[in-house]
Amino acid sequence: AAGVIQSPRHLIKEKRETATLKCYPIPRHDTVYWYQQGPGQDPQFLISFYEKMQSDKGSIPDRFSAQQFSDYHSELNMSSLELGDSALYFCASSLAGTDEQYFGPGTRLTVT
Amino acid sequence: GIQVEQSPPDLILQEGANSTLRCNFSDSVNNLQWFHQNPWGQLINLFYIPSGTKQNGRLSATTVATERYSLLYISSSQTTDSGVYFCAGGAGTASKLTFGTGTRLQVTL
Numbered sequence: 001a002a003g004v005i006q007s008p009r010h011l012i013k014e015k016r017e018t019a020t021l022k023c024y025p026i027p028r029h030d031t032v033y034w035y036q037q038g039p040g041q042d043p044q045f046l047i048s049f050y051e052k053m054q055s056d057k058g059s060i061p062d063r064f065s066a067q068q069f070s071d072y073h074s075e076l077n078m079s080s081l082e083l084g085d086s087a088l089y090f091c092a093s094s095l096a097g098t099d100e101q102y103f104g105p106g107t108r109l110t111v112t
Numbered sequence: 113g114i115q116v117e118q119s120p121p122d123l124i125l126q127e128g129a130n131s132t133l134r135c136n137f138s139d140s141v142n143n144l145q146w147f148h149q150n151p152w153g154q155l156i157n158l159f160y161i162p163s164g165t166k167q168n169g170r171l172s173a174t175t176v177a178t179e180r181y182s183l184l185y186i187s188s189s190q191t192t193d194s195g196v197y198f199c200a201g202g203a204g205t206a207s208k209l210t211f212g213t214g215t216r217l218q219v220t221l
Contacts, residue, residue: 031206042198043155045208056208088153094206099143100160101209106153 002026004104006091012110013081021076021107025093031055032074033101034066037088049074050096081111114139114201118212125219130187133215135199137180143202144175145209146184150195158184158197189219 005024013019025032031050035043045058049068060066063081068074078085088108092101115138125131137144146158159166163177170189175182186193196216200209 033208035209037153042211042213043200043209045210048206048208050206055206058208090155092209096206099162099202099206100145100157101143102157103147103155106155108153 004091004093004102006089006104006107008107009105010108010110012112014112015081015083017081017111019078019081019109021078021089021091021109023074023076023091023093023104025072025074025091026095026102029093029095029102030072031094031096032068032072033092033094034060034074034076035090035092035103037090037106038084039087043088043090046076078109083111085109086111114141114203114210116199116201116210116212118197118199118215120215121213123215123217125189125217127190127219127221129189129219130185131189131217133184133186133197133199133217135182135184135201135212137182137201139203140177140180141201141203142205143207143209144182145200146173146182147198147200148193148195149198149214155198186217189217191219191221193217194219 033048034046037043046060159173196214200211
């Protein structure tokens with residue numbers, strides 16, 4: 001069965017650079033969620049989209065922005081990167097009317 | 113928001129042993145999921161279980177929604193079961209998940 005696809009899987013950036021993470025949800029899934037997991041921590045919710053509209057927002061820094069496109073894929077844009085942004089970034093998707101979230105393999109971002 | 117507590121925080125088992133992991137929620141949830149995070153960082157869906165009992169091979173889970181807790185049972189543990197087990201809950205349709213702090217399991221030979 002098709003799963004959530006995230007790209008890239010690994011990304012190394014320097015401080016103050018910009019990064020873009022991409023997420024392709026499971027086919028027919030219309031809701032996308034982004035989570036950030038710092039080293040040794042549990043995943044924390046950043047933001048979610050339903051039918052291309054932002055549906056909820058967590059502790060997402062103002063330096064980050066995200067959107068969902070007409071084909072339902074989503075992109076997380078991160079600017080002015082800081083060392084503390086080094087983390088695993090997960091995307092999850094779900095189907096409207098259901099609650100179960102399916103997680104992608106994650107993007108490991110390292111900021112040097 | 114919802115608070116999620118997991119216990120125990122750490123667990124060391126010998127191969128073949130059984131274990132029970134617990135997850136308590138501060139409020140009612142309509143989405144409850146268990147995950148296994150492997151050493152490579154991948155979050156593997158184990159169960160979607162807002163209520164009732166489910167089994168999948170050596171793993172089973174039970175959620176008592178009225179008492180706001182869930183249990184994950186691992187039987188005949190294997191070294192490949194090592195990793196961190198997270199429970200996560202959400203309230204409302206298509207809502208964000210709040211994760212517990214996890215149980216770090218190490219299975220030794």
